[in-house]
Amino acid sequence: MLSLSIADQYHLSIQVEIPPELTRVQLQAYFFFPAKLADNSDVMNKSSFYHNLLQQQQLVKVDPISCHTIDRDLLIIKQTAYASAQANQSRYILALSEFVSGIVDLQANADLKQLAYVGDRIEQFSQIHDNEKLLTQSKLYKLAQHLLMYHYHQSLLQAKHQASKEDKPWLTVQIQRLCIEADTQQLKLTPTSEAGKERLLNRLHIAKRVIHRPHQLERKKLKNGEVAEQLIFGFAAALAMAFATAIAFATQKAFGNFSTPFFFSLVLSYIFKDRIKELGRNYLMEKYFSKYSQHHYRFYQHGLSQVIYDVKEALYRQKPTELPDKVNALRKRFYRADSHSFQEALVYKRIYHSHITSSARESFKFKDKLTINLSKRLRLLPRAVRNHWQETDNNVKNHHVHSVYPINVIVVINTNNDCIYHRYKLTTSRKGIHRLEQVN
Numbered sequence: 001m002l003s004l005s006i007a008d009q010y011h012l013s014i015q016v017e018i019p020p021e022l023t024r025v026q027l028q029a030y031f032f033f034p035a036k037l038a039d040n041s042d043v044m045n046k047s048s049f050y051h052n053l054l055q056q057q058q059l060v061k062v063d064p065i066s067c068h069t070i071d072r073d074l075l076i077i078k079q080t081a082y083a084s085a086q087a088n089q090s091r092y093i094l095a096l097s098e099f100v101s102g103i104v105d106l107q108a109n110a111d112l113k114q115l116a117y118v119g120d121r122i123e124q125f126s127q128i129h130d131n132e133k134l135l136t137q138s139k140l141y142k143l144a145q146h147l148l149m150y151h152y153h154q155s156l157l158q159a160k161h162q163a164s165k166e167d168k169p170w171l172t173v174q175i176q177r178l179c180i181e182a183d184t185q186q187l188k189l190t191p192t193s194e195a196g197k198e199r200l201l202n203r204l205h206i207a208k209r210v211i212h213r214p215h216q217l218e219r220k221k222l223k224n225g226e227v228a229e230q231l232i233f234g235f236a237a238a239l240a241m242a243f244a245t246a247i248a249f250a251t252q253k254a255f256g257n258f259s260t261p262f263f264f265s266l267v268l269s270y271i272f273k274d275r276i277k278e279l280g281r282n283y284l285m286e287k288y289f290s291k292y293s294q295h296h297y298r299f300y301q302h303g304l305s306q307v308i309y310d311v312k313e314a315l316y317r318q319k320p321t322e323l324p325d326k327v328n329a330l331r332k333r334f335y336r337a338d339s340h341s342f343q344e345a346l347v348y349k350r351i352y353h354s355h356i357t358s359s360a361r362e363s364f365k366f367k368d369k370l371t372i373n374l375s376k377r378l379r380l381l382p383r384a385v386r387n388h389w390q391e392t393d394n395n396v397k398n399h400h401v402h403s404v405y406p407i408n409v410i411v412v413i414n415t416n417n418d419c420i421y422h423r424y425k426l427t428t429s430r431k432g433i434h435r436l437e438q439v440n
Contacts, residue, residue: 032409
């Protein structure tokens, strides 16, 4: 249901998959940054966090990929290829999307038997239509054919690179047959120039997005929290102005209008007014968004007006005294081990609410992928390199080792009936993310 992974050197990926039986799920991620990173920087700034957050949502089929599902999708494609009715065209597009994703996913770590099955199904797919010009979705079919042949060609080349001498002849024959078929269909599989490879991969990336469009979700932002923020700012300013005015009235009544105490009271009250306004604004903002959402998204299936999911999110800071007991207990554990950890937590809350109908609920699950860019934050760390001498095989070598700083993450998943805690540790430096470990 939850997985954290390193997307690349400076990006952390959080992936949430909500099974169809759950209608409401709450995700809370508590980030505990190193003190060097949190002090005197904008690492705890909310706008900076949102600017460095990417999100992607889609529906994923619950049924595992199998030969039965692939054969079923292939049969539906054959039956609805020349359909004129809109409902049958939708069935064709959906079956084509599931067939392509099934074939591509089946090739991951496939053995020779599975590769032979994939090749047979791709050949059937290429010969399934009598007249491609009469197809109602001919362009989509051509994109799918190119995508399938390319991925199969790549899988065969990778298998040949790792295969034994006994298996290489069969793989060579398969590669030759596939290349001949691709040339017949005028589909490029191996461009020679660098620009040609870039154009090919870009075309296939677009083809994949077009083919999988039935499972993609359109995002609409309903609320961004600006109205609530301005109301909080105004309320904090009103409190500060009331304080300054009350001090001025009290001093004026006691010492008169044109007196030295009245003059100093005005100066001091206006100095404290600005501080009260700033502190009150920050305090009220943290309290408000810890209870209510800051952004509200609504997700629709492509081409349909039906709501699939509602998602609300908020970002706020919490002191150790305000953290839940379980999170505080986990925080104390890694705080003793990592003395450089910042005690305050940056909390990212995300609430999911399903609107999928009961008939479709059994078939699909909601997949939410969040990618957090830590590049700016990590580059604020000082570059500290230490020398480490080591003797191996009678050779003495000097290794340069970066000083690392831990980022501790506690993720809490609240469902209808359960509450699950996950603790992770990111080992980071100015160089980027070194390791990601899940701590039991």
